[in-house]
Amino acid sequence: MNRFFKRHQKTIIWVLVIGFVASIVVAGGLRLLSSPPPGSAAETVLTVDGRKTSRQDFSLTYASVIDYYKQLYAMYGLDFESFLQGVEGAYRRLPYVAQAAEEIVRMVILDQAARELRVTIAKAEIDRAVEAQYQALLAQYGLTEKQLEEILRFQGMTLDAYKKDLAKGQETQLREERVRQLAVGPVEPTDAELAAYFEANRDRYQTEPEKIRAGHILVREARLADELLARVNEPGADFGALARTYSIDETTKATGGETDWFTLSESPFSEKVTDAVWMSDPGQVKLVDDDAGFHIVKLLERQAAAVPPLAEIRDRVRADYVRDEESKRWSQWYAARRERVVVKATDPVIAAAMAYESDRAKALAELSAARAGGTSDDPYLLYYIGRLHEELLTAAAAKRIELEAKEQRTPDEEAELTRLRAEEATHKDQALAAYLAFIDTGTGDEAFFQRVLALAPQSAEARYALAEMYRQAGNWTQAESEYRLAIEARPSFVAAYIGRGDVLMALELYSPAADAYRQALDLQPGNTALSLKLAAAYVRGNRLDSAQPLIQEVLAREPNNVTALTLSGDLLLAQGDTAGAIARYDAAYRRGLGAEALLKLAGAHLTAGQVAEAKRRHEDAIRAFPYRPEGHLGLGDVHAKLGEFDKALASYRQALSRAVPVSLKEIIARKIVDLDPADIRTRYLLAGYFREQYKYDGAIPQYEAILALSPGTLEALVGLGDCYLAKVQYDRAVDYYRQALAVATSPQQKVSIYTQMVKAEEGRAGAANALGPSGLEFLWQRAQLYVELGQNDEALADLRRIQTADPQFRAGEVTSLLDRITLLQGR
Known part of the structure; x- marks a missing residue:
């Protein structure tokens, strides 16, 4: 997969760029139909100062927003689309629905302002902008015009059409820039304004950040920490001597607890300890506890940040001031215009999404009205309602907890507390009611059910x-x-x-x-x-004696009940009355013509030794129910009974190809390997069926048999490792994985094996503990393979995990590989 993306990287990037531009152009070019039906693509879902937006136009704008985030997340190796999957993913889409709506509002505002300010863009200016963008994109991705034409042709677009789309986009961008310039006006800061701006933003111009040095003593016991804190604060106390005697921090113990100079971002301590020492005055001592133990920290020295004088960086400060002032004025101008615009969302989900950020109650009211009036066909409407009730429940609970924490409350506060408790109860009941109604839609997933049960465990x-x-x-x-x-x-x-x-x-x-x-x-x-x-x-x-009266009772009421007749046959067969069972199965089949009765009838004939009749009935079952495996399975048993083992194998393999339940697949595969012990493929399948049912002791002999037939087979060695890993026998698992590594031929295979070896070491260490040396070595080997495969993000994750667990482990090699990856990513 990774090599595919590398090979087609330019094409993929351009497809994304082309698709994004095209979606914007199409969204701007569609026209509404007259009086469209509700829910149709042409239905008006949003109106901004009288300008209507159809559902299809809105969907295209929304798709553009989602495409933007997909590309943004992909830059960091993240899958944005997975964030939107499932029931909760549908709810997470609401802010992006609101963003799409606001983008449409923004375009209307800009169009209005452009008309009011009489903004026009000359064709020559558009042409220059298009050509500059076009050449920049070709250069950025190393494409020739001919290569681009081929990509566009693959997308069903010509180069001329694409340039026209670029021109529309550039015209929109230039018009927005011109409106912004006119709305903002010239920015000419005075000396006093620049000086004030510089003082307020000194951190921005640091050439050297603020640094400190600290004294540090780390101990495990709280009592010892209290004793040392008291001794450190005594006049004339020797902090260094105490650190050398008691501290368990090996990195500072030898230096009397003194650290080197470090910045806030380079702190060797946890965030909690860092915050404590950073906020201290020189000489001040504090006791802080975290997961590592009890820290006695003393601020030794503080070195102020280095900031050049304003005169040296005046041009830079002025440029920053102008940029920030322009941004502030533009935001103020846009906010004023946005406040005056009349926006009406006629789709309740869009209306709720737009209200969601500022007013959850309003969003809930929109959706509740839609539910009551049947004005939305969104399949997740009930879930949205439940989630909003939950969020309002959480908000009320937070206020209630805050009030309950007060030792003294006024009568008004007591009344508010009573109201909040009632509000919580109402929202909880309403959330649960919405969720239970949503269950009936059949679209719930596991995460949804866990949410409901967290709210109401006894539901x-x-x-x-x-x-x-x-x-x-x-x-x-x-x-x-x-x-x-x-x-x-x-x-x-x-x-x-x-x-x-x-x-x-x-x-x-x-x-x-x-x-x-x-x-x-x-x-x-x-x-x-x-x-x-x-x-x-x-x-x-x-329990045949218990079954018999139940079956007889049903047959007395319903003599032709097929299920009862079939069960009666099962009962008679279990009692040894084969002839009686055959008669009942035959009666059941004649009345229902069902597969189960026919197959049981055939099986009963075989049990009775009536092989020819059993064969005939199984063949009848295959003709009548060709996609059922049981007919082929039974026919295989007939052939095996007759000593026709090749025919039996053929029938069993037909049965296996049709079987669905893994327990049935196991039965059939067992029969195949019993007749054909050298069938490696079926042994692999059988091992898989055992593992799927957590029957690892059944899978292990199959892999061992495969190795006996074909020594050194990679898949069998890995399978044995996986089985012993599942059985928590880590030494045996790792031993088989090492054997697998010895025969693996590709980096991908080795990555998979090292991944399993890491899992084994994680299991050995326990969830709360860091990996030991073996686990870190497996991570190191996997990281090198990831780099070889071009999977740099995965390699970085492994290397950083190594550094976190043990900074000394292969320190030079790890740092060197990290630097190499950084260089590769920079290119």
């Missing part, structure tokens, strides 16, 4: 919805836990009992599944579907 609805989400994703264990919590919150929650029973069945925990179904049935007696679920759990759990 049965939220627990149940989160469980359903986990169940649909196949996360059975997490789903079971959430179903159980939903039941604890509401013991009469029938759907939660059923859901819990279903996931316990999937986990093959039949006894607790039966308990869950029984509790649901107790709440809804006579429910046929629940009776059959309970019977199925009893049959799977070999």
